[in-house]
Structures are given as C-alpha cells and as structure tokens.
Amino acid sequence: MSDLEVLVELQELDTRLSQLDHKCKTLPELTQLAELEAEDRQLQSEFAEIEVELSALRNNQNEREIEIQQLEDKVAKATSALYGGDMTSPKEAAALQSEIDSIAGRQSLLEDQIIDLMEKIEPYATEEERIERARRVCSDATKKTQDKISEALSEIEAERLSVEGEKQGVEERAGNELVVLYEDNRKRMGDHTAVGRLVGTSCGACFLEIAAVEIDRIRRLPSDQPSECPECGALLVR
Ligand SMILES: [Zn+2]
CATH class of the missing domain: 1.10.287.1490 (Helix Hairpins)
Known part of the structure; x- marks a missing residue:
C-alpha cells in the first residue's frame, strides 16, 4: 500500500x-x-x-x-x-x-x-x-x-x-506535514476532489489524462512524497 x-x-x-x-x-x-x-x-x-x-x-x-x-x-x-x-x-x-x-x-x-x-x-x-x-x-x-x-x-x-x-x-x-497539505488542498478544492487516485494515467479527481512525461516524473518520486495532478491540483495517490 x-x-x-x-x-x-x-x-x-x-x-x-x-x-x-x-x-x-x-x-x-x-x-x-x-x-x-x-x-x-x-x-x-x-x-x-x-x-x-x-x-x-x-x-x-x-x-x-x-x-x-x-x-x-x-x-x-x-x-x-x-x-x-x-x-x-x-x-x-x-x-x-x-x-x-x-x-x-x-x-x-x-x-x-x-x-x-x-x-x-x-x-x-x-x-x-x-x-x-x-x-x-x-x-x-x-x-x-x-x-x-x-x-x-x-x-x-x-x-x-x-x-x-x-x-x-x-x-x-x-503525520502532521501530510495532514496540513491535505487540509490546505481541501480548503482550496473542496470535499471529494482534494485527493485523486492515479488510475492508469488519469487523475481520479478530474478524470483527465496526465501527460506521459508527467506520469514518469510522478512515478519516480519516493513513495512517501506527495505530488499534485498537473491538471486539477488534486493530491495524487499512486
Ligand atoms: Zn486531476
């Protein structure tokens, strides 16, 4: 997980x-x-x-x-x-x-x-x-x-x-850091869309396809480092 x-x-x-x-x-x-x-x-x-x-x-x-x-x-x-x-x-x-x-x-x-x-x-x-x-x-x-x-x-x-x-x-x-990040995103984007699961190459919050180069960059990040959808700004869970 x-x-x-x-x-x-x-x-x-x-x-x-x-x-x-x-x-x-x-x-x-x-x-x-x-x-x-x-x-x-x-x-x-x-x-x-x-x-x-x-x-x-x-x-x-x-x-x-x-x-x-x-x-x-x-x-x-x-x-x-x-x-x-x-x-x-x-x-x-x-x-x-x-x-x-x-x-x-x-x-x-x-x-x-x-x-x-x-x-x-x-x-x-x-x-x-x-x-x-x-x-x-x-x-x-x-x-x-x-x-x-x-x-x-x-x-x-x-x-x-x-x-x-x-x-x-x-x-x-x-942990506090992730909670603060989540709360800020939630305030900015509202309920339901502050976090999106990465499904294949699309964002689960905005359902938009993310460019291959971005996907590569995101996938290479350490597993505990948060990243945002370049399209909608949702925190991506990968
Ligand atoms: Zn998105």
Missing part, C-alpha cells in the same frame, strides 16, 4: 462527516416540524379571529345575566316589602306592584336577548372547540416529531464522534 493511501482514507472520512452534516440539516422530520408549526400558526390566527366575536357575544350575555340577577334581587325585595306587612298605604303598595311589573317586562326582554345571543354564540363555540381540538392534535404531533428529531440527532452525533475518532487515528498515521 502506498504511503499516500492515508490521504484517500482522510478524504473518505471527511466525506462521511459532510454527509452527516447534511443529514442533520435535511432530516425529513424537520420538514414535518415546519409544517406542523405553520399549521399551528394558522389555527392560532383562526382562533384569534373568532375569539374577538365570541368574547363580545359572551360579554353581552354575561352583562344581561348580571342585570337579570340584580332585577331578581329587586323583585325579591319589593315582594317582601309588599307582603311583609310594613306597608303604610295602598298607594305605596300600588307603586311597588307597578315596579315589580316593569321589572318583569325588562327581565323578559333580557331573557329574549340572551336566547338570541346564545344562538349566535353556538356556531362560534363549535368552531372554537374544533380549533382547540386541532391544536391539541397538532401539539401532540409536534412533541412526537421533536422527540424523533432529537433521537435522530443524537444518533448522528454518536456516529460523528466515532468518525472523528477514526479520523484522528488516520491523521496520526499520516
């Missing part, structure tokens, strides 16, 4: 590291999560829209219920005054009776209004329940997706650590 074979190993390990990076960023669950988040935002905005109407209607209903309660208290007071025996004059009794009657009229008007309001509230309340249910489903799915993402990420992280460990071993075998 050529002394430069470690370069191919380094490149393969770096390729695996880039693939793991790519895998982290392109987990299908990340797309699912984004879709779920968009769905929840949509539900929240639908909710906000009906809540404006619904709370106005419910406030109206509530105000009328409070007023009815106050009227009932008044009627109870007037009734007990009327039949309580402290009545001083028939005129006073007639006034009380007329107050009770007018309260009853107001009360029945309010009750009709409440029935109207309840009819208006019903479809909104049904929609409110539907949205709340949908948001619960969405939130459960979001949690499950987040769990899957952390599970996948920790698996990838474990694999990354193992590749890093492997890479460290290869770097030790390669």
Whole structure:
C-alpha cells in the first residue's frame, strides 16, 4: 500500500462527516416540524379571529345575566316589602306592584336577548372547540416529531464522534506535514476532489489524462512524497 493511501482514507472520512452534516440539516422530520408549526400558526390566527366575536357575544350575555340577577334581587325585595306587612298605604303598595311589573317586562326582554345571543354564540363555540381540538392534535404531533428529531440527532452525533475518532487515528498515521497539505488542498478544492487516485494515467479527481512525461516524473518520486495532478491540483495517490 502506498504511503499516500492515508490521504484517500482522510478524504473518505471527511466525506462521511459532510454527509452527516447534511443529514442533520435535511432530516425529513424537520420538514414535518415546519409544517406542523405553520399549521399551528394558522389555527392560532383562526382562533384569534373568532375569539374577538365570541368574547363580545359572551360579554353581552354575561352583562344581561348580571342585570337579570340584580332585577331578581329587586323583585325579591319589593315582594317582601309588599307582603311583609310594613306597608303604610295602598298607594305605596300600588307603586311597588307597578315596579315589580316593569321589572318583569325588562327581565323578559333580557331573557329574549340572551336566547338570541346564545344562538349566535353556538356556531362560534363549535368552531372554537374544533380549533382547540386541532391544536391539541397538532401539539401532540409536534412533541412526537421533536422527540424523533432529537433521537435522530443524537444518533448522528454518536456516529460523528466515532468518525472523528477514526479520523484522528488516520491523521496520526499520516503525520502532521501530510495532514496540513491535505487540509490546505481541501480548503482550496473542496470535499471529494482534494485527493485523486492515479488510475492508469488519469487523475481520479478530474478524470483527465496526465501527460506521459508527467506520469514518469510522478512515478519516480519516493513513495512517501506527495505530488499534485498537473491538471486539477488534486493530491495524487499512486
Ligand atoms: Zn486531476
């Protein structure tokens, strides 16, 4: 095996590291999560829209219920005054009776209004329940997706650590000088093309044919001396 074979190993390990990076960023669950988040935002905005109407209607209903309660208290007071025996004059009794009657009229008007309001509230309340249910489903799915993402990420992280460990071993075998040369070439040329295996007379990185005179020169170099492809600059492994 050529002394430069470690370069191919380094490149393969770096390729695996880039693939793991790519895998982290392109987990299908990340797309699912984004879709779920968009769905929840949509539900929240639908909710906000009906809540404006619904709370106005419910406030109206509530105000009328409070007023009815106050009227009932008044009627109870007037009734007990009327039949309580402290009545001083028939005129006073007639006034009380007329107050009770007018309260009853107001009360029945309010009750009709409440029935109207309840009819208006019903479809909104049904929609409110539907949205709340949908948001619960969405939130459960979001949690499950987040769990899957952390599970996948920790698996990838474990694999990354193992590749890093492997890479460290290869770097030790390669020696600092070759590692620096490789890293520089990789920065300059990018992944996958920093190192090329010499296949026959062509470079494995750019696939171009290398001139016979260059091939001769390269083949005569000591086995541990790095050389570059004259066409693309990849480190040649021969
Ligand atoms: Zn080349």
